[in-house]
Amino acid sequence: MIKIFSMSLIIMFISMIVMSLASIMSKKSFYDREKNSPFECGFDPKCSARVPFSLHFFLIAIIFLIFDVEIALLLPIFIIMKFSNVTMWLFTTILFIMILLIGLYHEWNQGALEWTN
Known part of the structure; x- marks a missing residue:
């Protein structure tokens, strides 16, 4: 019983470390206006990309x-x-x-x- 409990604690600890490392490493601190805008053949879009739905x-x-x-x-x-x-x-x-x-x-x-x- 102790072995199962200790193994589950180790697995949870390792998975929490991996998830926190992935979260820290995936954060982007560089925001580019061109990359965040919708792509329309290389030009700035003339109207909103979100068309109201009927x-x-x-x-x-x-x-x-x-x-x-x-x-x-x-x-x-x-x-x-x-x-x-x-x-x-x-x-x-x-x-x-x-x-x-x-x-x-x-x-x-x-x-x-x-x-x-």
Whole structure:
């Protein structure tokens, strides 16, 4: 037990020394304006490299992904129909499609599907 404890202490001590040496040696004290600026064919950039991202486009992309996953969940419904009880299959399918339609109506009602305001 003592051997395992002493070996783990030695390993932790060596790893802490290596991490602290790497941290000390990797510090750069020389900052160059040209190296810290974005590279644009050797010229100074005319505008900011950070273009503002459209939140509306992001929301439409997320809605597309959600509906894409829902389509992937709808595809096996017809294969399952052969192996399940028809009334239970019909109830489950109608419930699932109703949940999807309510979600679609909610998104449409909130105006999330409008591309321009």
